[in-house]
Amino acid sequence: MLTDRFGRTVDYLRLSVTDRCDFRCVYCMAEEMTFLPRAEVLTLEELQRVAAAFVALGVRRIRLTGGEPLVRRGIEQLAAGISALPGLDELTLTTNGARLRQFARPLRDAGVRRLNISLDSLDPQRFATLTRTGQLADVIDGIQAAREAGFQRIRLNSVILRGRNDDEVPGLVDFALHNDCDIAFIEEMPLGQIAEHSRGEAFVSSAELRELIAARFELLPATDVTAGPSRYWQVAGSKRRVGFISPHSHNFCHLCNRVRVTVEGRLLLCLGNEHSVDLKPLLREFPEDDQPLREAIVAAMAIKPERHHFSHEPEEQLVRFMNMTGG
Ligand code: SAM
Ligand code: SF4
Secondary structure (H helix, E strand, C coil): CEECCCCCEECEEEEECCCCCCCCCCCCCCCCCCCCCHHHCCCHHHHHHHHHHHHHCCCCEEEEECCCHHHCCCHHHHHHHHHCCCCCCEEEEEECCCCHHHHHHHHHHCCCCEEEEECCCCCHHHHHHHHCCCCHHHHHHHHHHHHHHCCCEEEEEEECCCCCCHHHHHHHHHHHHHCCCEEEEECCCCECCCCCCCHHHHCCCHHHHHHHHHCCCCEEECCCCCCCCEEEEEECCCCCEEEEECCCCCCCHHHCCEEEECCCCEEECCCCCCCEEECHHHHHHCCCCCHHHHHHHHHHHHHCCCCCCCCCCHHHCECCCHHHHCC
16 A cells, blocks of 8 residues: 555556647646657556556556547557556546547446546637637537446536636536536646736635535535545535535645656656656666566655645746646
8 A cells, every 4th residue: 555654545546648738728738838759758558557556556546637638549548458457446537528529438448437527618719718729519529429428427627717717607517417417616726837817816716616606506515525635515406516626725635645647757746746756767677577666656655745835926836737747
């Protein structure tokens, strides 16, 4: 088992399979991005080895993310390989949804059980502005394809920015309920330097969003409490839930059960800190032997920070973008 200095057990890995993306969401990326050279990126075989090492050490849940996981060629084969690892309880994936018409069924067949799909606006023009390159119709069709493919649960993720899409919150909840999806509202996090808007001015707290939603929908505290950072509310008269991920206004670090691996093979111990261990040299120096890899993962638990310190202050922005982090 992986346990850190603060007694937290790590049983959840978020594995980034690419830093690339077909969107350029304003809070996630700069308009002009330089992506990693191919040689820096872990191969599918290396990603599989990383997943296998974590599962051998007690990780029970893996989420594939990025960048946009569906732009990585061979994602279905990777998903099939990881979901077959003995000891893994659940493989999930986070996507912008634009390619789900093509990939939903193959991913379901490959053993992906649940999907998170990002959706910040139901207005085509606004969607195009927020994602810079995305088309709303593709994502709506992708959500439909995911429902047809029979995933156990689909959760929509919305990042709400004041003055940009905060007026859409009730509409997004309505859309989720009508499409049999849960929905989670995520506070924007200061990851990467963006010029496009002021993160401080755009910030909307989860408490404010919950009040806004409660004016339209009856929210009951959800009974099944999850270990993750989302706090859920049941919508009265529906099976669906509304969640809030509030890194600013509600610190959930004491419950943290997760680590991330970037597509360069950097093991990140905390979303909001730079503490990391480079696993790539071990993967490449010992292509036939996973023991050094496993030892490095166990040793890394000693540097998992106690908590993050997110702030709206520009000088305290972290340089690492979310697409590099593995969102
Ligand atoms: N491309 C996929 C997608 O958009 O779902 C997966 C990767 S994306 C980085 C994962 C999630 O992180 C998305 O729901 C996105 O909205 C969110 N995200 C990106 N940048 C963020 C930021 N600065 N603060 C909060 N959430 C962010
Ligand atoms: Fe791409 Fe997802 Fe980042 Fe948007 S949030 S730019 S879809 S990685």
